[in-house]
Amino acid sequence: MEQYQIYLVEDEENLAEVLKTYLQKEGWQVTVFTNGHDAMQAVNDEPHLWVLDIMLPGRDGYQVLKAIKQRADTPVIFISARDQDLDRVLGLEMGSDDYLAKPFLPQELIIRAKKLLNRVYGTSVLEVNNMLLSGYNIDPVSRVIVDKENEDEVIEMTTKEMDVTLLLISEIGKAFSREFILKKVWDRKYIGSARAVDDVVRRVRKKMPRLHVETLYGYGYRVLRS
Structure with a gap:
């Protein structure tokens, strides 16, 4: 569902x-x-x-x-x-x-x-199992991220921030291009700059500083295990 x-x-x-x-x-x-x-x-x-x-x-x-x-x-x-x-x-x-x-x-x-x-x-990007990553408990069903290393603080995420995070962690270590992220997370009719992805990733990094989001310059992003 x-x-x-x-x-x-x-x-x-x-x-x-x-x-x-x-x-x-x-x-x-x-x-x-x-x-x-x-x-x-x-x-x-x-x-x-x-x-x-x-x-x-x-x-x-x-x-x-x-x-x-x-x-x-x-x-x-x-x-x-x-x-x-x-x-x-x-x-x-x-x-x-x-x-x-x-x-x-x-x-x-x-x-x-x-x-x-x-x-x-189209196909959901939310097909991710509940996981503990870098001290964050990530539940894709309830769309809740809890910081287990900070007194179980619930991290408030926008829809795009959550969807980008779930996509990146769906395959740890896999590189996702900005264009692919736009296609999966944004409206397929979206004609704005791919820099919209950069803005969302920047906000995710600020909210989840221990999450290892690596930039692949000129291409996109991937999440690595710390």
Whole structure:
């Protein structure tokens, strides 16, 4: 079961709770935002998928969508009860990947989300067994990393930081090119610089200083056993 991180932005609290329940039944981690302002504060978190209502207090969905796509090409499903044709066109023009008109069945959202996640991410990079490496207990199922040498401190990781870490440790000693890491972890439509990988690796090294991440200049990275 894929451990995807879903960000759901919906101001109707009852609907948000129902959708959250259905998404969690798929084994996905779900974070709910009930206004546009809070969602804007989270655009740098890099979840696997946003489910985004258009009509929101604080900031509307269009503003949130613009901020998401400026940061990364994370897939977005737009939902709205307004002028359906207009919202669909505007949303797609701004970069949304799919659209649902209210009212809709929760099962329809699940079907759309599964298809989109599979298209964007394909084979999961999370097929890694629980392991203890360099004093860090790494659990890919719960997506939790615990520093066993620092009073069992839980290390807070963004989605991209966790996915890159899990990919690198999936085969200790194997060299992964920046381009391969981008293909496996980022949206396959991503057209930004491969330096995005360098930025994530830099953050991982800062958070996990004992993890031996070796740079292969001009190529990529590999993790070695300390």
